[in-house]
Amino acid sequence: MEKIKVLLADDHQIMLDGLKAIFAKDKSIDVVGTAGNGLEALEFLKNQSIDVLLLDLQMPVMDGLETTMHVKKSHPEVKVIMLTTNDEGSIITSLFKVGATGYLLKNASKESLIQGIKDAFEGKKVLSSHLTEKMIESLHENPKPREGEIPKITKREIEVVKLIAQEYTTQEIADALFVSTNTVATHKRNLFVKMDVKNSVGMIKKAVDWGLI
């Protein structure tokens, strides 16, 4: 089997040494070079092809995010794994948007680093387990706007809400449901009170929040 060619980029020499030591023990990974910042990494790529780029997020001269953008533009086949100390959720979105393949924390175990590189090489997305945790948490936090605090919305009212969300006017809703505009107005009136909002805009926002529509 061909070895996986890896380039390391980090502005701390100690980190580079540590990573090299870790990967030296694995016979399927070959560290073909190191770089002190993103710019150096790009230079390296001009002369030599690699499979995986292990990239520190925080670097002077050119940080991980910017480097990723450039690398994916000039060498789209290279898998980029971001290595970082922090675990801000905010950055992660833009990270994958620019084409990164993975995101690992620096305090990850040797095994997960090695596994991460192998996974990335095979085309898999790589996420620090810590991040996975976070994502799961957000998963069951979102659809929970405090169970008990959602008032009872009746079937008919939900129909009205949905039509309002589709930009129907009161008249159009009345026609669609075969009732008078007065009835629709009453439903809206009741909904405003139940949902504690001032107008249709607020209503639709809460409805989305509550998963009503």
Place this chain on the structure above:
Amino acid sequence: MEKIKVLLADDHQIMLDGLKAIFAKDKSIDVVGTAGNGLEALEFLKNQSIDVLLLDLQMPVMDGLETTMHVKKSHPEVKVIMLTTNDEGSIITSLFKVGATGYLLKNASKESLIQGIKDAFEGKKVLSSHLTEKMIESLHENPKPREGEIPKITKREIEVVKLIAQEYTTQEIADALFVSTNTVATHKRNLFVKMDVKNSVGMIKKAVDWGLI
């Protein structure tokens, strides 16, 4: 080290045998019993304590979801990993809501099954890599309602959108921004055209979609 006590629950005997065979090779995992459905699993728990419950989602008599609820109520310390063939995103939310620790696909590798049990035992959340992929994808799909198709919304217009979303009336917006109501009306007018909507409700829905607010 104490072995991890695992109970398997699946309505297919073959599956149970297969799982037992897989775990037999690992010296830190001890399969202490098997069950053909959720009810049997609950019965088992009355007499013997376990660490991890590997549970099939589709089962007669009592399915995985319901079983999880009962188990977490009577034995909250037990880690439940759901095992399933399908990968519907829809179910996964409720799964973690009722307290499941993990969610793995049946076509997962032996290694990931074993690792999953170990991770769960240590209190980590476990997600099939396949699912992780999906989550990552959704991560950078959401904020991308077709890049090019989002029209240019100006700074001022965004301010207006945000205030509308907060149920401000035109008059209130005018006061907040120190401009006349006519100006606000013009901004709204332009926004309706740009965003191709009929009224404020539609506007706020798209604004949310587009990540404007």
Place this chain on the structure above:
DNA sequence: GGAAAACTCACACAATTGTGTGAGGTGAAA
């Protein structure tokens, strides 16, 4: 330094929304 884009405002009018109040009918639950 000139064009284009963004922001501002006016005025008038139609359309729609939101509010207040009152009330009749129906089905399900107690």
Place this chain on the structure above:
DNA sequence: TTTCACCTCACACAATTGTGTGAGTTTTCC
């Protein structure tokens, strides 16, 4: 059988929104 939630409707009026048209400033950018 009586209560109660839900759905229905009326009428009137205030408030707000949405539209049409035109135009004067300021920023921004080439």
